[in-house]
Amino acid sequence: MLHVPGLLQTVDHARAIFAEGVPPLPPPDVEDRVSYRIKRQRVLYGDGTTPCKAVIHEAALRMRFGGPHTSRAQLQHLLDMSELEHITIRVVPFSNGTFAGSGQSINYFSGPVPQLDTVLLEQARGSLLLDAQAQLEKYRLVIGKMEAIALKQEESRDFIHGLIREL
Numbered sequence: 001m002l003h004v005p006g007l008l009q010t011v012d013h014a015r016a017i018f019a020e021g022v023p024p025l026p027p028p029d030v031e032d033r034v035s036y037r038i039k040r041q042r043v044l045y046g047d048g049t050t051p052c053k054a055v056i057h058e059a060a061l062r063m064r065f066g067g068p069h070t071s072r073a074q075l076q077h078l079l080d081m082s083e084l085e086h087i088t089i090r091v092v093p094f095s096n097g098t099f100a101g102s103g104q105s106i107n108y109f110s111g112p113v114p115q116l117d118t119v120l121l122e123q124a125r126g127s128l129l130l131d132a133q134a135q136l137e138k139y140r141l142v143i144g145k146m147e148a149i150a151l152k153q154e155e156s157r158d159f160i161h162g163l164i165r166e167l
Contacts, residue, residue: 002057002059002060002104002105003017003056003060003105003122004056004060004061004074004078005052005054005056005105005107006037006040006041006122007040007041007043007044007052007054008041008052008054008077008078008081008087008089009037009074009077010070010073010074010077011034011038012066012070012073012074013065013066013070013071013073013074013077014033014034014037014038015030015031015034015066016065016066016067016070017065018030018033018034020065044081044084044086044087049084049086050086051086051087052086052087052088053087053088053090054087054088054089054090055090055091055092055143055146055147055150056078056089056090056091056092057091057092058091058092058093058094058159059094061075061078061091061160061163062163068167071167072164072167075160075163075164075167076164078160079157079160079161079164082153082156082157082160088153089153089156089157089160090147090150090151090152090153090156091150091151091155091156091159091160092146092149092150092151093151093159096149096150096151097149104121104123105121105122105123106119106120106121106139106142106143107119107120107121107122108120108139108140108143114136115133116131117131117136118130118131119131119135119136119139
């Protein structure tokens, strides 16, 4: 999407994002949010890891939250995470055109019972959880369209390597 998903952000990248909030957050609040974001990432490590598929727009990868050093570390982190067997990262480059759902961060949580799936939309005003079947179907279609125009995993890794070389 247009942001690096929270589950795949580095500490410094997350800190830079929260520090840019409007209205500005006091430093202790920024650190609390960063801490929570990083703790959530535990689902990606250790026994019983959770599969994660991310579709990230090139715009999100080119934003320089925290400056070049933080951006380079974030891109390298995405590459490292994409090497894990349970994580898939795919990039939608500018050249692939527009897609449904662009401009919003969509987290689709699925499980063995599709009727229990949940969509989390992260917005400036806070998060919105959706679980009505019509909403779930809409976001399944949106995500399907995004995946259809995204680069394959290996192409995405090559693309991210290219962005690192540009920094």
